[in-house]
Amino acid sequence: MIALTRPIPATIHRCELTHLTRSPIDLDTARAQHERYESALREAGVRVTRLPALDDLPDSVFVEDTAVVLDEVAVLTRPGASSRRAEVDSVREALGSHRSILTIAEPATLDGGDVLVLEREVLVGLTPRTNLSGMQQLRGLLSPFGYEVRAVPVRGCLHLKSAVTRVGKRTLVANPSWFDPALTPGWDVVAVDMREPFAGNVLWLGATTIVAEEFPRTNAVLARSADAALVAVPAGELAKAEGGVTCCSLLIGEAGGEKRDGSSPD
Numbered sequence: 078m079i080a081l082t083r084p085i086p087a088t089i090h091r092c093e094l095t096h097l098t099r100s101p102i103d104l105d106t107a108r109a110q111h112e113r114y115e116s117a118l119r120e121a122g123v124r125v126t127r128l129p130a131l132d133d134l135p136d137s138v139f140v141e142d143t144a145v146v147l148d149e150v151a152v153l154t155r156p157g158a159s160s161r162r163a164e165v166d167s168v169r170e171a172l173g174s175h176r177s178i179l180t181i182a183e184p185a186t187l188d189g190g191d192v193l194v195l196e197r198e199v200l201v202g203l204t205p206r207t208n209l210s211g212m213q214q215l216r217g218l219l220s221p222f223g224y225e226v227r228a229v230p231v232r233g234c235l236h237l238k239s240a241v242t243r244v245g246k247r248t249l250v251a252n253p254s255w256f257d258p259a260l261t262p263g264w265d266v267v268a269v270d271m272r273e274p275f276a277g278n279v280l281w282l283g284a285t286t287i288v289a290e291e292f293p294r295t296n297a298v299l300a301r302s303a304d305a306a307l308v309a310v311p312a313g314e315l316a317k318a319e320g321g322v323t324c325c326s327l328l329i330g331e332a333g334g335e336k337r338d339g340s341s342p343d
């Protein structure tokens with residue numbers, strides 16, 4: 078598996094904020110934490126490719142929002158925050174060597190953080206960043222490949238994946254006040270410890286799941302429930318920019334490589 082990442086721009090202090098009040102971000106600490114994150118990816122067997130820094134785009138470290146990458150195809154998004162739309166072009170170039178590229182067009186908006194792929198089912202959170210047209214366009218693009226795309230409500234947080242992510246083969250972790258676990262029948266859903274409302278954002282890589290070390294209570298429960306080994310990384314500085322561990326990478330499965338479920342290629 079490959080992960081595309083992008084360095085933290087010096088302008089991160091001007092990032093978009095929706096639910097948090099602005100608090101100072103220490104650039105050196107944020108960059109050191111981001112490097113730990115990249116190391117954790119490498120230790121999990123992922124090849125990390127750093128995209129060029131985009132210093133004029135404050136949120137450009139959050140590459141997840143710019144594309145939805147599947148085995149068959151990649152869809153470039155049209156981010157809901159207009160300040161973020163210029164991030165997409167350079168991702169097109171990087172993904173173009175791995176996948177054929179499809180695009181989301183006006184009037185649709187779609188952030189990758191609102192898209193949770195669960196096998197052949199694709200959940201799309203309807204949020205201020207992702208509109209109904211975004212969900213419908215994604216459905217039109219992905220249904221020929223056999224994906225079932227459906228809208229789900231999210232409340233109180235930035236993105237669907239701020240509220241719920243996959244943590245193992247059949248297990249999700251969710252903040253039940255932001256996402257209703259009844260919307261994912263057939264999946265075991267572990268609830269976050271409510272003192273750690275942001276703990277529902279984890280990065281599942283198959284044998285390993287990267288979690289933020291700021292959420293020890295939830296992580297202790299996940300360590301007992303998930304079938305992947307948890308690796309905790311410090312993620313507190315970018316959390317001030319409303320970013321979590323999924324946001325900082327775009328994962329690309331490699332043909333012939335190990336799959337996320339740990340099985341060998343077909």
Ligand code: CIR
Nearest residue numbers: 092093139190318319320324
């Ligand atoms: C934003 O508001 O767009 C950024 N400050 C945070 C984006 C985090 N991305 C994500 O959850 N996928």
